[in-house]
Amino acid sequence: LATYLGANEDPAELAGHGCIPASLAREIAGGPDTVLRRIITDPLSGQVLDLGRDRYRPTAGVGEFVRVRDRECRRPGCHRPAQACDLDHVVPWQFGGHTNADELIDLCRRDHRLKDEPGWVYSLAPDGTLTVTTPTGQSYDSSPPPLHEPRVATEPPPF
Known part of the structure; x- marks a missing residue:
C-alpha cells in the first residue's frame, strides 16, 4: 500500500514474475483494467486471514482449515464427513458475509x-x-x- 501510494520506493511482488520496481508496480496498479483487492494478513506470520468481500470462494488454505476444524457437517446431529460437504457462509454472501474461517462452516x-x-x-x-x-x-x-483428548497441564520442573 505504501508503495502504491508513493510513500516509499520498495519493490513489489508480481505473482509469477517476482520483484518489480516500485514505478512499474504503480503503473500496473493504476491501469484501467486493474482490480485491487484487500487482503488482510497476520502481521507476525504473514498468513492470509481475510480476502474481504471481493471473493466468494475461499482459498484452498481457508477451505482446508475449515474442513480440518469442522471434520463433519456442522448441523447438530449430522455426521457426514466434511470432505463431502459444501463450505457455506454463516452470514449469506448476499447479506454481507465474508470469506474467512470465522464465517465459513461445512x-x-x-x-x-x-x-x-x-x-x-x-x-x-x-x-x-x-x-x-x-x-x-x-x-x-x-x-x-x-483433534485429541485434552491434556493435563504439568508443572515445570524446579530449577
Missing part, C-alpha cells in the same frame, strides 16, 4: 439447502461453536470436535 448439501429456507438462523462464535435456531425458535449448538 454443511452437507441437504443441510446447506435447509439453512437457506426461511426462518433458520445460524451464528458462529469465535471458538467455532455454531448455534442453529429453527423457525420455531428452538436453538441447538454444535462445537467442532477436538
Whole structure:
C-alpha cells in the first residue's frame, strides 16, 4: 500500500514474475483494467486471514482449515464427513458475509439447502461453536470436535 501510494520506493511482488520496481508496480496498479483487492494478513506470520468481500470462494488454505476444524457437517446431529460437504457462509454472501474461517462452516448439501429456507438462523462464535435456531425458535449448538483428548497441564520442573 505504501508503495502504491508513493510513500516509499520498495519493490513489489508480481505473482509469477517476482520483484518489480516500485514505478512499474504503480503503473500496473493504476491501469484501467486493474482490480485491487484487500487482503488482510497476520502481521507476525504473514498468513492470509481475510480476502474481504471481493471473493466468494475461499482459498484452498481457508477451505482446508475449515474442513480440518469442522471434520463433519456442522448441523447438530449430522455426521457426514466434511470432505463431502459444501463450505457455506454463516452470514449469506448476499447479506454481507465474508470469506474467512470465522464465517465459513461445512454443511452437507441437504443441510446447506435447509439453512437457506426461511426462518433458520445460524451464528458462529469465535471458538467455532455454531448455534442453529429453527423457525420455531428452538436453538441447538454444535462445537467442532477436538483433534485429541485434552491434556493435563504439568508443572515445570524446579530449577
